[in-house]
Amino acid sequence: MADETRLREEIVEAGRRLYKKGFVAANDGNVSVRLDGGRILITPSGVCKGDMDPGMMVVVDGDGKVLSGRLRPSSEMKMHLAVYRIRDDVRAIVHAHPPKATAFAVAGLPLDKLTLPEVVFSLGRVAFSEYGTPSTKQVPEAVVRVIGDAGAVLLANHGALTVGAGVMDAYFRMETLEHFAAITLYARLLGGERELSPKEESELIRIRRDVFGKTDG
Ligand SMILES: [Zn+2]
Incomplete structure (x- = not known):
């Protein structure tokens, strides 16, 4: 229970x-x-996340049934549940509309060019999912089709989703995604980005594995 108290506080933060x-x-956002x-454990709908x-x-089960909480769960809950269903490694999910990443969406x-070591180290691959009407099953279906091992997904004409090993990990990936979009x-x-070469990329992946111990998105 102490753990749940801490997780609720992390979501607030x-x-x-x-x-x-x-x-x-x-x-x-949610x-x-x-x-x-x-x-x-998920944020309620109709509330400013700040x-x-x-x-x-709100506490829900894997099918979205409310187990406890006095407010309604997020209207994008289906998207979260669909990602948890296919990604055992994902412990937390953040969805937001950061302006620069959303502008790309x-x-x-897509934000699929390898240009920054920081993105390789902490964000991983950024997937791009087709547009779906918010709150319908079109959104989870589109995300599930493309997410693979990605750390982030751009949602066409909507926003972005990041996943992580914990709440703050998923949140910081949203920061990195927005920073990546701005750069x-x-x-x-200024005339276009220079992509890292395959050799430069494999060197970064080696460092990420050896120094940061990461093998997935
Ligand atoms: Zn949204």
Whole structure:
């Protein structure tokens, strides 16, 4: 139970940072984390994520049935549950609309060029999923089709989703994604990015494995 208390506080903190950074507006965005017994702790809908308290979170089972909580779970809950179903390694998920990454998603431009070591080390691959009407099953279906081992997914004409080993890990990946989008945008204003060569990329993957102990997205 102490663990659940800490996880509720972590979600509050991630929500505060998402709102302060301008990664969400008004009541946008959602954050979730796995609890034991296949349960998921998720943010409520209709609440500003910058202004939550630990008691607002909703506990649902793997099918989205509410087990406890006085508010309704996030309208994008199906997207979270679908990712947990296919990715055992994912412990937490953040969904937001950070403006620069979302601009790439709106322009239909994937962020799939390997240009920054930091992205290889901490974010991994960024997938791009087709547009689906928010809150319908089109969104989870589109995400599940492309996520593979990616650390982030750009959601066409919508926003972004990041996954992680914990709440703050998934949150920091959202920061890295937005930073990556900003740098890519600036580089294109300056004439375009230079991609890392396959040799440079394999060197980074080796370091990531040996130094950071990571083998997945
Ligand atoms: Zn959204």
